[in-house]
Amino acid sequence: xxxxxxxxxxxxxxxxxxxxxxxxxxxxxxxxxxxxxxxxxxxxxxxxxxxxxxxxxxxxxxxxxxxxxxxxxxxxxxxxxxxxxxxxxxxxxxxxxxxxxxxxxxxxxxxxxxxxxxxxxxxxxxxxxxxxxxxxxxxxxxxxxxxxxxxxxxxxxxxxxxxxxxxxxxxxxxxxxxxxxxxxxxxxxxxxxxxxxxxxxxxxxxxxxxxxxxxxxxxxxxxxxxxxxxxxx
Numbered sequence: 001x002x003x004x005x006x007x008x009x010x011x012x013x014x015x016x017x018x019x020x021x022x023x024x025x026x027x028x029x030x031x032x033x034x035x036x037x038x039x040x041x042x043x044x045x046x047x048x049x050x051x052x053x054x055x056x057x058x059x060x061x062x063x064x065x066x067x068x069x070x071x072x073x074x075x076x077x078x079x080x081x082x083x084x085x086x087x088x089x090x091x092x093x094x095x096x097x098x099x100x101x102x103x104x105x106x107x108x109x110x111x112x113x114x115x116x117x118x119x120x121x122x123x124x125x126x127x128x129x130x131x132x133x134x135x136x137x138x139x140x141x142x143x144x145x146x147x148x149x150x151x152x153x154x155x156x157x158x159x160x161x162x163x164x165x166x167x168x169x170x171x172x173x174x175x176x177x178x179x180x181x182x183x184x185x186x187x188x189x190x191x192x193x194x195x196x197x198x199x200x201x202x203x204x205x206x207x208x209x210x211x212x213x214x215x216x217x218x219x220x221x222x223x224x225x226x227x228x229x230x231x232x233x
Contacts, residue, residue, distance in 0.1 A: 035058065104149060
């Protein structure tokens, strides 16, 4: 296991992040996952049977000191870092003209600042392994919808992915933006119900992440948009 690749996933205790962690563990990777809820991380580790290759770290994706600490702990535990997955994020499910601004600051910090902090904290380690940065964006970062502030944060992630790629590609570091359409995850809990129509599963999005991570050396897959059939926008 000492030479097996290592991934760090923010927001890895549930939804897409947890599904990516499962897939990577099954593929022989060692995986560190972060999240703000200690109980959720504990339950996730118990569900998987506390595998030796799993490290859980309580911390906020929007606080640089905590992100830096997560990277340092991963390196101390596993000795290397090959992939980071900026997955932590959420939506307030309201609009710029009618919503409650009280929730917007945390959403913007988590969804936009969080991925940037993870890149900054991990890039030196990724240079050493010629690793990969994966940003979990959204179709909402490509298709405008009325008043959608969450969508605006994901447009920022779309831009961050390409801006980052243009800087780190010369160092041998890959960047992949995974932009899901509608997915059945806890993301919708704050909305009150699942959206109509067919939804993807978290596991299906995780398959796309793992596919990008496992590309041959020298191949950089940059943008992957994944919608369920039947989602027109």
